[in-house]
Amino acid sequence: MHRNFRFIDKNDVEFTQRTIDEIAEAGGGVCVILPDIAKGVAFETIPEGVTVIDLRYGGSLNILAGNHPRKEGLWTQYSHLSTGLARNVVISDSITNDTPIENWKSEPHEMQAAPYGDALASEDYRHQHNHYQNLLSEVFNFSDTLNAVAIWGDSGAFVPGAKSWGGFFSARSWPVRWSSYTPATSKEYIDEDFDAALVGIEVDVLNSGRDWGDPSPLLATSMAKVGVQIVGFGKRNTAAIEIRTEDSDDPSKGPEARRGAWRWGLIIRNALHEQSTLLHCENGHIRRGIDLTLSTFEEGALLISSNGAGSGIVFDLGSSGEVYAEKDGKLVVKGGANGVRLDVGGGVFFQIGPGGKVEMSAAVRTSLKLALQDD
DSSP: OOTTEEEEOTTTGGGHHHHHHHHHHTTOEEEEEOTTSOSSOSOSOOOTTEEEEEOOSTTOEEEEOSSOGGGGTOOGGGTTOOOOOOOSEEEEOOOOTTSOEEOTTSOEEOOOOOOOSSOOOHHHHTTSOOOOOSSOOOOOOOOSSSOOOSOOOOOOOOSTTOOOOSOOOOOOOOOOOOTTTSOTTSOOOOGGGOOOOOOSOOOOOOOOSOOTTSOOTTSSSOOOOOSOOOOOOSSOOSOSOOOOOTTTTOTTOOGGGOTTOOSOSOOOOSOOOTTOOSSOOOOSSOSOSOOOTTOOOSSOSOOOOOOSTTSSEESGGGTTEEEEEOTTSOEEEEEBTTBEEEEEETTEEEEEOGGGOEEEOHHHHHHHHHHHHHO
C-alpha cells in the first residue's frame, strides 16, 4: 500500500495510531478506517497533513482532521439531547492558534494578529485577519450562457407533512472545557466572562464590474448584483424571510422571556449610496403595506429624524402633500395640489383648498361658531 494512503481493518486496529503517524512522517495523506472496526476511539490524534476517512458510523462518510470529538462518533451539536439524527457525509476539523497558515499562493505564512479594538479601514482589514475554510467550493465562469453555482442544496418533500430545508447553517458559541479536546494553551476564563462573535451566514458580493444603473456598451442592460435572492416557485408561499427565536412557537412566553431574541430585526450599517433607496417595492396593487397590528410599541411604531421638507412622509412624490418637521421642532403638514382635508367620518370634515379657500361641514361650522363665541 502507498505510504500516503492506508487502510485500517479489524486486523490492523491496534496499529491505527502508528499508521496515522507514519502517514504524517511521509508528508501527509489519507487513512481509511473500515466498518469492521469497533466504534469508539480507535486513535488519539490526527497530525497536521493527515485526513482520516472513518466508515464505521451508519455507513456514512466521515472525513476527520484535527482533534475533534467526531472521532468518537459524537454529534457535539446535539449533546445530551434526544434528537434523532442521520447523515451521509460529515467533514470535521478542529483549529487552534497553532493551525498552519498559508498565503494566497499556498506558501507558509504567519498568522495575523486579530484586529481587536478600534475598527480598521477596509484597506487595512483585508490584510490583517485570517480565514479557515473547512470546505471551499469555487468555480471560474468564462461562459455568458452557463450559470455558475458553487454550492447547490436541493431537498424534496414527497409525502404529506414532510419538511425539507434546502440548507441549514448554524454558528454557535460554547464555553466548553473538554479536557481531551481543549488545547492546553487556551486562555483561562470564567463562564460569566465568556463571549464570542457569531455570524450565521455571510454573503459577499465583490463587484469589479460597473455600477448598477450604468450598463456596459457590451450589454443591453445593467447586470444585477444581488446579495440574497429569494425566488418563489409553484403555488403561493408563506414568507420570503422569517425571523424567529428557538421558542417563537411557545405561546406562554412574551418578548421579555424569549431565548435568543434579537436586539434589532434588521440593521443597515453604512451600506447605502447617497442615491440609494432603503426599501423598494414594485408589485402593483396589493392588500397591505406594513402590517404591525399584532404588535404594540413603547417608543413609537415609526421614528423619523426629520430635517425639513422632503425628509418626512411624502405622498405621491409630493403632489399630494407631505408631513415633516422643521429643525426648530415645528411640525408641518403641507397640502397637496388640491389642498388639505380633515375628515372625521360621518360627513364631518374641514378642508383648505387651493388659494386658501376653506370648506367645512355644517357640524364643524356650528362647533367653530360656538368655540369663537366662548372666547
